[in-house]
Amino acid sequence: MSYTIQVNGTEHHVEAEGDTPLLWVLRDILELTGTKYGCGIGQCGACTVHANGAAVRSCQLPLEAVGTLSITTIEGVGATEIGQKVQEKWLTLDVPQCGYCQGGQIMAAAALLAHTARPGDAEIDAAMAGNICRCGCYTRIRTAIKHLGESQQA
């Protein structure tokens, strides 16, 4: 089957079965490998992308359901103001350890900050608890989000 999807502002024609999860379309067909496979059941968040600005798990989104959704990946999120700020803050605070989950963490944080100017702890809990960091960088992830929130207009 042939599908047309919008990824990082570009239209892509993709030949694949409709039940192929977006994750594998991104990684193996479009070669956007920043979106990671971690669990395949929506438990870990390593595959988080934005669909029309909302954080979604791309392992749970079949190609045939993407339709006209505008998909943004970790490779493209730096084109948005908030995405770029999150990436910069992640470096300033040296947030990653191994780095494998961090694309998903950044996507989740950017979606949160885009909709909630100054997230409190409960909002960070809700937005970030779906993203596992096996290395345990949680303290710096939270600090980075709070710093970014404080620098935004409420």
Place this chain on the structure above:
Amino acid sequence: MTQSDTAIPRPDSAMARAETVMPRPTAAMTRRGFLIASGAVGGGLLLTATLPFIGREAEAASDSGPYPVTIFARISPAGVVTIFAPNPEVGQGTKTALPMIFAEELDVAWKDVVIEMADYQGGKMGSQSSGGSYSTPANWLPLRRAGAAGRQMLIAAAAAEWGVPAAECSAADSTVTHGASGRSLKYGELAESAAKLPVPDLTSVVLKDESTFKIIGKSTLDPDKARIVQGRQQFGIDVKVPGMKYAVFQKGPVFDAEVKSANIDEIHAMPGVSHVLVLKGAPRVMEVAPGQPNPGIDDGLRGGVAIVADSWWRAQKARSKLQVDWDEGAHANDSSAVFDVQAKLLFSQPAQGSIRVDGDPVGALGQAAKVVRATYAYPFISHVPMEPQNCVASYQDGKVEIWAPTQNPGPGRAAVARTLGVDPNHVTIHMIRCGGGFGRRLANDYMIEAAVISKEIGAPVKVLWTREDEIQHDFYRPGGYHNLTAGVDAHGKLVAWSNHFAGFARNENFARLAVPGADAFPAGFVPHYALKTSRIAFNVPVGPLRAPGDNAHAWVFQSFLDEIAHAAGRDPIEFQLELLSSPLPGEGEGKGGNAFGPGLIASRMVSVIERVRDMSGWTARHRLPKHTGLGFACYWSHLGYVAQVHRVAIRADGTVTPEQIWVAVDVGSQIVNPSNAEHQVQGSILDGLSAAIGQAITLDKGRVSQSNYHDYTLLRNRKIPPMQIEWVKTNYAPTGLGEPAYPSALPAFCNAIYAASGKRVRKLPLSAVGIKV
């Protein structure tokens, strides 16, 4: 393809050239180490320093290091200093820390440094293994000496150019300066002439005074991280080579099961599937017993069905239709519930073996003022790194090229060569950044799978495991059971300690690192002490997991010490300080240890305990609110000294809330990269808490019951307590931080739960005993 493809010295290029002029390493030579300076490709200076492993100066003269360390660095005419990172990066920071040590002594400005990951060099660059927190202690002196030698040569080159004595010149920030005349030359300008100079003797080069360090001790960002935050850093799973196919590999539901038959034709007909292979298991030799010659960590192939397709998703989809009739072997009825019963039975009988006996434990217990008894049990646990196991392999004409996220390339190369019947020198291994390791990638089973499949299909292939494969086919941290009895005298001092350990064993041999060490604290500090053992037969693959051995034993020993202190009406910290102050003769002064450093030095432990006591407000703990408590634990692990205090609160519904953690750490004179060091301590502690709270691998009918992150849980980003870390600097060579903070985290947390609730945790995880966090 790989980021560092173009510039790495390969066995067949720069390295081979260096080898032709390399002096034969005689014994004397090996002790001293040697340095080769040569012209680099494209001009400049290529430094190749080979030094004996020098972890302990006292033993360096014995010529008995585990392996030599070779450092490569290149200074280009433009002044770019390329340092080849020897050891795999799994997130622990070695790719940055080791070049920092070299760059410090070279006196190069860090902005001029480019780090490249070396390929595996077949032993010429040391073991190139990242494990055991040993990268730092194994490389500390060799890297400093090599860097200092390079600096000395650059200074000599400048002095010759100016016709002045080298002693009048100094180096800083990639520049040699002649103070008297104010002249200076950049390293890049000196590299060509330095390459022609005689090389200094590595053991007599003058090292910098540690107080003048500019790079070591300064938080330094791993350059990979700029790519990581943009999703552009390559991990093993991201490697793609021309003509590559994708494979999944279905292993048996029971360990060591073999395929009897499968619906191969049906699977072969599915969309995109090109090959369906039935592979027979090849021997594994990873689980070696302590006390036997350790052949290293190694592994073979498990039996199963490989499905190869033109995309990973198509291979995985075909797998969902796969039906296999398995020969499940002799362990198809193994179960964790039965293991528990077997341990209980063993504890009702005399122990089968003995590891250590001091004094007269039986007699002393008979005379003790108070006797405390308890049984502790912990489960098998899994590593679950975020990046599932994967590997790209390309076999062609007896040669194999491998791209692998491995912690341990050497044994992987050997195992691939053995399994495929090829010359090890024809196996090239590119070490790709790993999405976490925690010891899982010390095994190389995924590497062997990819190599075998590539050979069978005659094309490059990427093998990628699912999370379910990962959890159900790990080399697990072994579970264990401890039946403990302790006696205190009338003053509340610990006088007797007796432990009957029941652990998992195969063919009379205990699982690797299952049995507590004979020197494990409090051994050596209790006058009447016994450690005895009994065996439970099993067939679960086991292997090292972060702070192997200690990650379980510390929880048992430090929990039981807390229990004894409370029973004796003592302050748990005072109780352990008293213990540390009265070692048996010859104990507590560094006896034992390993090739990388001395054994437990009691005074170092006392210092971190005293520090954490002050940090945490321990002595004022009686002023804490009701249902809130402080728990203390300390442990010496992988040459590091860690003491921690946890504060927890118990809510009305019984839920435990971690509130605060204080940690004091002594890993010697320097914290090489403080930002990363803090990461390692925080990560180790949260890792320990994850294990304590909810992690268990259990068997039913020989099958692992857990399958993914929903039933094998990790801490998530909530309820993460603030962690205050302080470094206690001591005059010892720096040691690593990947593991030391893990072991004491679990008992400190459980002891805090006791202080807050009166509930003593004697079985892990907490979720198995009805404690919610």
